[in-house]
Amino acid sequence: MTQQNPQGPPPQWRPSQPPQGQYPRPPQPQPHRELQTALWLTLRIIGGAVGVLFLIMALSFLFAEPIWLPAALLFAISWTLLYFSAVVPLLKRRKRAPAPSQPGDRVGSAMAKIAIGIATPFAFVILVGALDVSVNYDELAAYGTDPSEQETPASSTPGSTSELATDTAAPLAFSEGMVRAHGVTKDDEGGQSNVRFVAGTDDPARIDDLQRQCVQHYLRDTKAAYCYGYANDADYALTTVEWTPEFDESPYGGGRPCWIIYGGQPVAGPPGTETAKSAIEYRTLGCPGGVGFPDDTPPALTPEGAPPPATVPTHDACALLAPAALVAGGFSDRTSQAPGAPGSTAHGDILATYACGNADSSVVLEIDMHNSPESAREAADDNTSADQTFLIDGGTRVPFDANRGGAKIINTEFGISRVSWSSGPYAVMLEVMSDPAVPGLTAVHPHERIDAMITTTVDHADARLAGGGW
Numbered sequence: 449m450t451q452q453n454p455q456g457p458p459p460q461w462r463p464s465q466p467p468q469g470q471y472p473r474p475p476q477p478q479p480h481r482e483l484q485t486a487l488w489l490t491l492r493i494i495g496g497a498v499g500v501l502f503l504i505m506a507l508s509f510l511f512a513e514p515i516w517l518p519a520a521l522l523f524a525i526s527w528t529l530l531y532f533s534a535v536v537p538l539l540k541r542r543k544r545a546p547a548p549s550q551p552g553d554r555v556g557s558a559m560a561k562i563a564i565g566i567a568t569p570f571a572f573v574i575l576v577g578a579l580d581v582s583v584n585y586d587e588l589a590a591y592g593t594d595p596s597e598q599e600t601p602a603s604s605t606p607g608s609t610s611e612l613a614t615d616t617a618a619p620l621a622f623s624e625g626m627v628r629a630h631g632v633t634k635d636d637e638g639g640q641s642n643v644r645f646v647a648g649t650d651d652p653a654r655i656d657d658l659q660r661q662c663v664q665h666y667l668r669d670t671k672a673a674y675c676y677g678y679a680n681d682a683d684y685a686l687t688t689v690e691w692t693p694e695f696d697e698s699p700y701g702g703g704r705p706c707w708i709i710y711g712g713q714p715v716a717g718p719p720g721t722e723t724a725k726s727a728i729e730y731r732t733l734g735c736p737g738g739v740g741f742p743d744d745t746p747p748a749l750t751p752e753g754a755p756p757p758a759t760v761p762t763h764d765a766c767a768l769l770a771p772a773a774l775v776a777g778g779f780s781d782r783t784s785q786a787p788g789a790p791g792s793t794a795h796g797d798i799l800a801t802y803a804c805g806n807a808d809s810s811v812v813l814e815i816d817m818h819n820s821p822e823s824a825r826e827a828a829d830d831n832t833s834a835d836q837t838f839l840i841d842g843g844t845r846v847p848f849d850a851n852r853g854g855a856k857i858i859n860t861e862f863g864i865s866r867v868s869w870s871s872g873p874y875a876v877m878l879e880v881m882s883d884p885a886v887p888g889l890t891a892v893h894p895h896e897r898i899d900a901m902i903t904t905t906v907d908h909a910d911a912r913l914a915g916g917g918w
Contacts, residue, residue: 628645676701676709688704731789
């Protein structure tokens with residue numbers, strides 16, 4: 449007896465058919481999505497190209513400029529452009545089978561991109577800027593100076609002239625047109641630029657600013673740079689006896705002594721050094737440029753009824769040296785007076801000092817005018833006293849007569865000879881730097897040759913001093 453299925457006959461399989469009138473539609477083209485994709489691709493390409501350009505500019509600034517902030521800023525911009533143009537799309541493409549994103553995940557991803565692509569590079573810029581200010585403050589102050597962007601001088605107030613205000617406040621920009629001499633030394637260490645320029649102003653503060661600009665300008669070409677700043681051509685033209693045309697390209701400043709400020713950066717890098725001339729040194733050198741220094745104190749006025757100060761006579765110290773005697777002694781006969789007013793060095797019993805030397809300073813003559821013959825004779829004795837054993841032990845000392853005072857000390861072992869004597873109120877000191885004697889070699893300046901030159905010079909100077917013809 450068969451059992452019937454209470455649930456009815458088993459279902460039969462039938463192919464599924466869409467409802468009448470409903471069929472799958474083929475995918476339709478979406479022009480706006482293709483256009484959007486092409487636009488984003490174009491923007492990424494442009495952003496990547498600009499990012500590479502900014503990266504190249506950052507590297508260029510890093511090697512060309514002594515300060516780091518411009519390079520850091522360019523690098524930060526490059527980082528942002530390259531990150532969003534290349535890195536972010538690349539990470540999206542490499543990501544496989546992404547899980548359905550939640551709203552919180554999207555916000556976190558956007559914040560991470562902003563932190564990496566924007567906040568990080570510009571935090572780096574702030575850090576580099578703070579470090580640059582602490583290390584390269586002077587370079588940052590001089591960087592990018594543009595006279596047209598500076599504040600205009602304030603209008604003149606009662607009691608002042610507009611010309612003075614303009615000269616004090618108007619900035620100056622360094623240019624190669626100011627340069628009078630430029631040389632390069634230390635080529636094997638990266639080079640050192642040695643520059644002398646004329647500022648065209650008598651304001652020491654403005655010359656100081658131009659000197660710093662000069663250093664930064666030439667640090668682009670060499671690893672080190674030093675600049676001498678002169679106020680005007682009159683100061684630059686004053687030279688000493690040691691000056692030669694080659695001197696102007698050297699790092700030394702003695703041949704043209706009327707510079708106002710000197711400084712620069714060494715091969716070893718910052719910090720640099722600066723040396724400023726004082727008002728008294730400027731006057732002592734006899735510089736003709738008329739520069740006004742803030743520390744310059746005008747001479748005190750003579751009270752009424754007080755006797756006028758003693759007039760310092762004018763003399764030529766080089767007239768006391770005999771050129772023929774210098775040549776016979778084996779020394780240069782090219783001589784020059786020391787710069788500066790004789791009365792500017794007055795102190796104690798000394799009213800004035802006159803000096804002359806030859807080209808290599810191997811023979812130097814100095815004459816001090818004292819307030820009495822007795823004071824001059826005491827000074828001559830002291831200059832060549834018997835206590836100077838470091839010269840006397842290896843040489844000879846021959847005193848002059850009691851009227852002259854002083855003595856003649858010759859030391860060929862050290863190559864140093866010192867002679868001092870007096871003539872009336874004048875105390876004279878002659879110093880001779882000769883080639884030291886070397887055992888086994890013929891002496892260039894033997895004792896007899898130096899002694900003959902000194903004796904002739906003393907007699908010649910004495911005659912001029914006595915007759916006043918110098």
